Amino acid sequence: MGSDAGAGGRKRRVPAVNGLAKDAPAVNGMRKEEPVAAPPRLLTLPTVLTIGRVAAVPLLISTFYMEGPWAAMATTGIFLAAAVTDWLDGYIARKMQLGTPFGAFLDPVADKLMVAATLVLLCTKPLESSLLNDGPWLLTVPSIAIIGREITMSAVREWAASQNSKVLEAVAVNNLGKWKTATQMTALTLLLASRDPSLPAQGALVAPGVALLYVSTGLAVWSLVVYMRKIWRILLK
Numbered sequence: 001m002g003s004d005a006g007a008g009g010r011k012r013r014v015p016a017v018n019g020l021a022k023d024a025p026a027v028n029g030m031r032k033e034e035p036v037a038a039p040p041r042l043l044t045l046p047t048v049l050t051i052g053r054v055a056a057v058p059l060l061i062s063t064f065y066m067e068g069p070w071a072a073m074a075t076t077g078i079f080l081a082a083a084v085t086d087w088l089d090g091y092i093a094r095k096m097q098l099g100t101p102f103g104a105f106l107d108p109v110a111d112k113l114m115v116a117a118t119l120v121l122l123c124t125k126p127l128e129s130s131l132l133n134d135g136p137w138l139l140t141v142p143s144i145a146i147i148g149r150e151i152t153m154s155a156v157r158e159w160a161a162s163q164n165s166k167v168l169e170a171v172a173v174n175n176l177g178k179w180k181t182a183t184q185m186t187a188l189t190l191l192l193a194s195r196d197p198s199l200p201a202q203g204a205l206v207a208p209g210v211a212l213l214y215v216s217t218g219l220a221v222w223s224l225v226v227y228m229r230k231i232w233r234i235l236l237k
Contacts (some may be wrong), residue, residue, distance in 0.1 A: 044098040046089035046107075053082045053110040057117050064121045072196040079192055082114050083185040111181070112150045118188050119143040127194055129206040138210055139191075142217040146184070149220045156227065170230035176223035180216055187212035 056078050063074040089107065093099040123143050126132050132139065153171070160167045190209030194202050 044093070044100055044103065045096075046093040046098050047100060047103040049085045049089040049092075050103060050106045050110050053085055053114060054106070056082050057113050060114070061117060061121065064125070069198055072192070073198065076189065076192040076196060079114070079118060080189055082110075083189065086111055086181070086185070108154075112154070115184060115188065116147050116150065118192065119147060122188075122191055127191065127206055129194070129203060131206055131210065139213070142213045145217045146220055149224050153224060153227065156231070160231070166234050167231060170234055171227050174223065174226065176219055176226060180219035180223055183212050183216040183219060187216055 060075060060078045060082075063071050063078065066074075086107075089103070093103065119139075120143070123139055126136060126139065157171050160171045187209050190205045190212065193199060194205035194209060196202055199205070
């Protein structure tokens with residue numbers, strides 16, 4: 001509770017704490033109530049879309065191991081929808097100013113879960129392709145590099161959050177990270193679609209999918225080096 005203090009026979013309440021409404025100093029015998037800021041909404045539309053991506057991961061895994069002509073198409077559709085909502089939730093959050101701290105935390109988590117799950121699935125159940133039959137490591141190597149990079153960046157960002165604002169700014173998403181995500185999503189969509197027997201040229205999707213995956217891996221490693229160099233320069237100052 002606020003305390004009273006005499007001032008010319010007029011009492012004024014000291015602003016209260018713990019979320020209680022605060023009274024401004026008395027003016028001309030009137031007390032002016034200051035509005036209390038409403039707490040931010042937890043479940044905004046972008047956050048709901050992000051939660052949907054997290055919930056889609058078990059569904060993606062289930063359809064991947066199902067048999068039937070529709071299973072591969074369903075898996076590709078789920079991943080493609082997740083890739084679209086990854087862009088859409090960020091766009092809505094910026095345009096409608098619906099960004100929240102919870103959404104900012106959950107968005108990269110959802111991306112990493114979806115990408116890591118898809119990479120592991122493709123490695124555990126290789127595609128029927130002459131390219132991958134001759135070199136089964138062609139998917140394993142970039143998958144390990146991408147997942148390793150994401151784990152490293154998660155640890156670095158967790159550490160940066162406990163440091164000063166300059167360090168935190170150094171690990172903010174840059175253009176390299178955006179290109180990495182775009183090529184990654186495109187590559188994995190092509191590789192998942194190459195499992196669909198209903199497509200007339202499904203085998204032709206494997207080579208460009210693998211090529212884009214290596215491009216994405218190169219961008220992932222490059223962006224990691226850029227982040228580390230920025231942090232190192234700040235720490236040396």
